[in-house]
Amino acid sequence: MRRSHLLATAAGLALACAPLAAHAQFAPAGSGGEPSSSVPGPGNANEPTEASPKEQGYFSGPSPYAPQAPGVNAANLPDIESIDPSQIPAMAPQQSANPAREDWVAYGRDDNQTRYSPLSEITPENAGKLKVAFTYHTGSYPRPGQVNKWAAETTPIKVGDGLYMCSAMNDIMKLDPATGKEIWRRNVDVKYHSIPYTAACKGVTYFTSSVVPEGQPCHNRLIEGTLDMRLIAVDAETGDFCPNFGHNGQVNLMQGLGESVPGFVSMTAPPPIINGVAVVNHEVLDGQRRWAPSGVIRGYDAESGKFVWAWDVNNPTDHSQPTGNRHYSRGTPNSWAALTGDNALGLVYVPTGNSAADYYSALRSDNENRVSSAVVAIDVKTGEEKWVFQTAHKDVWDYDIGSQATLMDMPGPDGQQVPALIMPTKRGQTFVLDRRTGKPILPVEERPAPSPGVIPGDPRTPTQPWSVGMPALRVPDLKETDMWGMSPIDQLYCRIKFRRANYVGEFTPPSIDKPWIEYPGYNGGSDWGSMSYDPQSGILIANWNITPMYDQLVDRKKADKLGLMPIDDPNFKPGGGGAEGNGAMDGTPYGIVVTPFWDQYTGMMCNRPPYGMITAIDMKHGQKVLWQHPLGTARANGPWGLPTGLPWEIGTPNNGGSVVTAGGLVFIAAATDNQIRAIDEHTGKVVWSAVLPGGGQANPMTYEANGHQYVAIMAGGHHFMMTPVSDQLVVYALPDAVKQ
Amino acid sequence: MPNIQGNRTLTEWLTLLLGVVILLVGLFFLIAGADLAMLGGSTYYALCGIILIASGVFMLMGRTLGAFLYLGALAYTWVWSLWEVGFSPVDLLPRAFGPTILGILVALTIPVLRRMESRRTLRGAV
Numbered sequence: 001m002r003r004s005h006l007l008a009t010a011a012g013l014a015l016a017c018a019p020l021a022a023h024a025q026f027a028p029a030g031s032g033g034e035p036s037s038s039v040p041g042p043g044n045a046n047e048p049t050e051a052s053p054k055e056q057g058y059f060s061g062p063s064p065y066a067p068q069a070p071g072v073n074a075a076n077l078p079d080i081e082s083i084d085p086s087q088i089p090a091m092a093p094q095q096s097a098n099p100a101r102e103d104w105v106a107y108g109r110d111d112n113q114t115r116y117s118p119l120s121e122i123t124p125e126n127a128g129k130l131k132v133a134f135t136y137h138t139g140s141y142p143r144p145g146q147v148n149k150w151a152a153e154t155t156p157i158k159v160g161d162g163l164y165m166c167s168a169m170n171d172i173m174k175l176d177p178a179t180g181k182e183i184w185r186r187n188v189d190v191k192y193h194s195i196p197y198t199a200a201c202k203g204v205t206y207f208t209s210s211v212v213p214e215g216q217p218c219h220n221r222l223i224e225g226t227l228d229m230r231l232i233a234v235d236a237e238t239g240d241f242c243p244n245f246g247h248n249g250q251v252n253l254m255q256g257l258g259e260s261v262p263g264f265v266s267m268t269a270p271p272p273i274i275n276g277v278a279v280v281n282h283e284v285l286d287g288q289r290r291w292a293p294s295g296v297i298r299g300y301d302a303e304s305g306k307f308v309w310a311w312d313v314n315n316p317t318d319h320s321q322p323t324g325n326r327h328y329s330r331g332t333p334n335s336w337a338a339l340t341g342d343n344a345l346g347l348v349y350v351p352t353g354n355s356a357a358d359y360y361s362a363l364r365s366d367n368e369n370r371v372s373s374a375v376v377a378i379d380v381k382t383g384e385e386k387w388v389f390q391t392a393h394k395d396v397w398d399y400d401i402g403s404q405a406t407l408m409d410m411p412g413p414d415g416q417q418v419p420a421l422i423m424p425t426k427r428g429q430t431f432v433l434d435r436r437t438g439k440p441i442l443p444v445e446e447r448p449a450p451s452p453g454v455i456p457g458d459p460r461t462p463t464q465p466w467s468v469g470m471p472a473l474r475v476p477d478l479k480e481t482d483m484w485g486m487s488p489i490d491q492l493y494c495r496i497k498f499r500r501a502n503y504v505g506e507f508t509p510p511s512i513d514k515p516w517i518e519y520p521g522y523n524g525g526s527d528w529g530s531m532s533y534d535p536q537s538g539i540l541i542a543n544w545n546i547t548p549m550y551d552q553l554v555d556r557k558k559a560d561k562l563g564l565m566p567i568d569d570p571n572f573k574p575g576g577g578g579a580e581g582n583g584a585m586d587g588t589p590y591g592i593v594v595t596p597f598w599d600q601y602t603g604m605m606c607n608r609p610p611y612g613m614i615t616a617i618d619m620k621h622g623q624k625v626l627w628q629h630p631l632g633t634a635r636a637n638g639p640w641g642l643p644t645g646l647p648w649e650i651g652t653p654n655n656g657g658s659v660v661t662a663g664g665l666v667f668i669a670a671a672t673d674n675q676i677r678a679i680d681e682h683t684g685k686v687v688w689s690a691v692l693p694g695g696g697q698a699n700p701m702t703y704e705a706n707g708h709q710y711v712a713i714m715a716g717g718h719h720f721m722m723t724p725v726s727d728q729l730v731v732y733a734l735p736d737a738v739k740q
Numbered sequence: 741m742p743n744i745q746g747n748r749t750l751t752e753w754l755t756l757l758l759g760v761v762i763l764l765v766g767l768f769f770l771i772a773g774a775d776l777a778m779l780g781g782s783t784y785y786a787l788c789g790i791i792l793i794a795s796g797v798f799m800l801m802g803r804t805l806g807a808f809l810y811l812g813a814l815a816y817t818w819v820w821s822l823w824e825v826g827f828s829p830v831d832l833l834p835r836a837f838g839p840t841i842l843g844i845l846v847a848l849t850i851p852v853l854r855r856m857e858s859r860r861t862l863r864g865a866v
Contacts, residue, residue, distance in 0.1 A: 486838070488785070
């Protein structure tokens, strides 16, 4: 009964879409430039040349050929030279390839980024006794007068006698892993105006030089990418800049990116080092303009900091640095997730986002359409693309991949082990690929998707990929009866909101006449917390979101009225807060308004809970769900942002990942209840939880020092998740360790 | 001795206040519910809104019928909720929890409404 009603609605919407296509408005041109009579077809548009007239819009970003604004090259560094790949010295064996039992050497602990630790002192039996061993204050939080854009998202690494981490604003610290005492601190002076959407520093990379002898400064070094686009190398012993890296330890990553302003382009993830090459990706602020700075991926020599190669989507054969007035191709898909390296195959696996102006695709090139929202394997010596696997075709839903790929071995069809890669996505589709070829190991089906949509000249693709061999980390498409609230009053409001929007399930095409519902939303499914994988038990741990979005395209006139303008417009006023992606999309006919699918009066989501889940998948026995339950209690959430204090495990939105240990535990914070918890890996039972001083939107890690196991979580909070910001790293241990 | 002077007691004022609340909820249900029904959504709210408006009006008139109409709307709400989502507590929360709390208050007003009614009868008899 209900189902037939729904089908009728879907059919009605589909029918309604047909006439809409004819009536949808073209964007009127603004005060500047000639009106466009039509929208160029797909792949039909090129980046403007230096002589192109400025297009549309009352507000409009400067020409891509304008010089970079002051402060974009934050440290006023000279250009960096290039080095031929053949000149790169052979890489010394890295600790991240095979970490010592007690260490956590890379962002995801090891080169495979498993987030699995062989430590076993803490078990489901004794986890209930965990106590705070120490806290450490990074000193980075919003000062009076600064809009809160903080979400540190930091995961420390632990190598030998040091716990190394960065603050949300990129200062680098070495702490004593047993006491939290600061051994050194390297301030790098990132300015507030360089914060893009979020002040985050996910971590630093540990690298052992094969050129600098042991005992010399910078034999062991930390490499970090900063919010203001510097690649920094400091000595692990002292924190001093490495004199032989770049220009006294720093490289300007804005070189070759062309026109930009501070805060437009930023690095937030630690660059992996593969066969001596540090691979650098960066986020480009969403929704600003079609011809935003390039999403180019680059390789730098981890010894000298010199440029090795670039992978520039619209210049696929040119791997060199642009010179003179040239710049990397603009508006190309950027990648902001943590990258995963593969020394054996000499590849880096790049999870990509989509092209600039996320919600309008008619101006994208064929190459962009080929590599956006995909995993791209790039040769780390040459910058050549080896394979591409796309997870959403012609993405206009901000389904950029936030997760880091995890490497593992999977049994192949004839029984031998296949080197595999697990790629979680915001769609909740988890793809398992052969990392030699990019071909799916578990079946992927191309299924019909709503197309062509209603935006003139911008048809959606007829099919989208579904990973049918893995459990989907999503709930069924929304229906009116899924609307929720405290009372029938707000439920009724949400039901109307639901019915007023275009919605035909996943991949509902963007619309301008009314809002459309996007589920899965851009917070996932899986986001940057990624997954943890226990190679011993074969259990894969995934936390994910059920947070639909409510979006609408607006024509240029309306966008101007709403004051949507690109960040590099001279009239741009920094705001902060709100959902990411609200933007001018300057250079396209439309702007975009992005909101959570919520009751804006109560601040509660419109759909029924849960809003966040955690799932264990048995990868060794047919990818079955071992256990699954809501993640996060209602204690710190409620209507009008008031905490209810209820211990009810409602399942909250979550950001940040998990750790799995040989002790049989999963450690995870992530949820907006500001708690960290230990979960029995095999049963899903929560065996311990503790309240953090701020939101736990970060990946925890675990290590051993002085013979005891510690669990560390950055309780940095998250501005968009509306959790309290703090500058505290909180480290837990069993009472024996705490007594010492 | 019934109060025939026409001075309202506190419980009577509270009863009238409840009547106002039910009337306002009923108006919202009818107006927004008609919008929802027109958009192809559930007709429950519009129909329930009509009953609630009648309930509120009768309660403001000091008629016991108002309370019974509310209890009727509550019964309708429960039947509809169970039909829509079954015995799922999470889903019953927005549909039936608030109306049931209100229903308890309404039940408490029945003696008050009866008193108001009998006073009116007495007054009419004088």
